[in-house]
Amino acid sequence: MKDQQDVQNIKVWDWSIRVFHWSLPLVIFALWFTRLDTEIHMLFAQLLMFLLLYRLIWGVIGTPYARFWHFVYGPRTLLDYTKGFFTGKKPLYVSHNPPGGWMVLVMLLALGLQLMTGLFIDDFIFPGPLYDRVPAAVSDWMTHWHPRIFNLLLVLIALHLLAIVVYRLKGEKLAKAMLTGKKQPSKQPRDLRAEPQVFPWSRFVLAVILALLPVGVVFYWL
Secondary structure, eight states, X not given: OHHHHHHHSEEOSOHHHHHHXXXXXXXXXXXXXXXXXXXXXXXXXXXXXXXXXXXXHHHHHSOGGGSHHHHOOOXXXXXXXXXXXXXXXXXXXXXOOHHHHHHHHHHHHHHHHHHHHHHTOBOSSOBOTTGXXXXXXXXXXXXXXXXXXXXXXXXXXXXXXXXHHHHHHTTOOHHHHXXXXXXXXXXXXXXXXXXXXXXXXXXXXXXXXXXXXXXXXXIIIO
């Protein structure tokens, strides 16, 4: 009975992942809203850089379900899941499913490119903190792509929201799980881990420090 109850109430997302997830859209909106205010825009850019670096580090040393190796699957698994999705026989995952895992990587990549181009931008309204560290042609290229990558981000966000709606119609409450940190699967998940999930505070502190250092170097030292 206890095993069945545990399967019905699985702790998946630790609190730091949930803070990261819900902070990200707020920071993206704030960056767009402050695009004409140099000082405030740069503060939110620093926050974005910290969040991205933290998620990358936490994807390596964080809690089990947050680690990249746990939810990034190969092409065969991705294809099998996609077939199962359209035939009604898809397996269940408590962490990100195969397409969801790749979506996480694509989103992080797009955000990283948006941040990187912003560091070297020079659009005459305000320059990025590293615009004078590269040739003018490189800065011009970054300036050209910075708003276009943002448009790509909007498309990715729309796809993410659409996926949440589609999975909700299929009975999976993805948004609720990211709020509570827990999932209640209807059947045995394929990626269920047996060991209890204990928050690793020492690795969390390490991840925060490692994420803060590059922010300080880029924005306050270089």
